[in-house]
Amino acid sequence: MATKGKSTSQPGDPLDVEALLAGDGAAFEQLVRQESPRLFRVINRVVNDEDEAASLMQETFLQAYQRLDTFRGEAKFTTWLYAIGINLARGSLRKSRRLSPLDEAAVERMQPEFSGGMYVDHAETWNPHRLAELSQRRELVHQAIAQLPEDYRVVVTLRDIEEIRTEEVARMLDVSNGAVRVRLHRARQALRKLLDSHISN
């Protein structure tokens, strides 16, 4: 097995899963360097608290190391790692009892309404200039995502922000591909509605 100097590992390099599973410290360091930015972003979107996200991320790596023998290789190694991180983040959220501003009923109300198969409300295309000039646009979108209930926030984060494939997201969340797609569609429609109130008027 080739030994890799720590200075040679770059983000985006393929992980040496064999070395990881053998408990190789250098391979694990490479994993930490490579996956920390994305793993931190994902956990932080779930808990909305940077300090908590940082400590949860450290705990995720530690648990992954301690549970290396439970990795079965059906999923990608990173998928398995993210499943651990997301579970920890959700556990922390439950313990903190911090509820999302919006609940399931609110998401339902933000879905489009139909009568006789037609939209009840008529959407207007968002003016691109207005969209471009919208100050604090990122902050606005960030806030809107943070309002979504956890189940919806997490699929938007993984699919739309991080662009992770549906199949992998399904494995991370331990739900079916169909469930990911249904939640994502509802989440996008709720988000559209939240943003519309800021963009349209």
Added chain:
Amino acid sequence: MKKHLMRMAAPMIRRLMGTPSCQEVNSFLMDYVDETLDAETSERYRKHLGRCGTCTSYLEQYQDTIKLARECRDSELPSDLVEHTLAFLKDRGVTS
């Protein structure tokens, strides 16, 4: 009243004409955006969009929403987090 009758009759007319309703188009939105619709459904969808301003605007807003979410990906990691994490793991015997 006339509008109401039109709404009642609309699904039947559409069925006869073989074009999807706005509601059906909405249920295919994600597949349309992902380009995973079969050719025939995709064609029916496009035909509907060609005639329906509401669905066209809704589709644009839906796509803009995805783009706006994507823009939210920040690249900044709290400073020293990686080093702190490596030290945390080293203390616990993971990395050397």
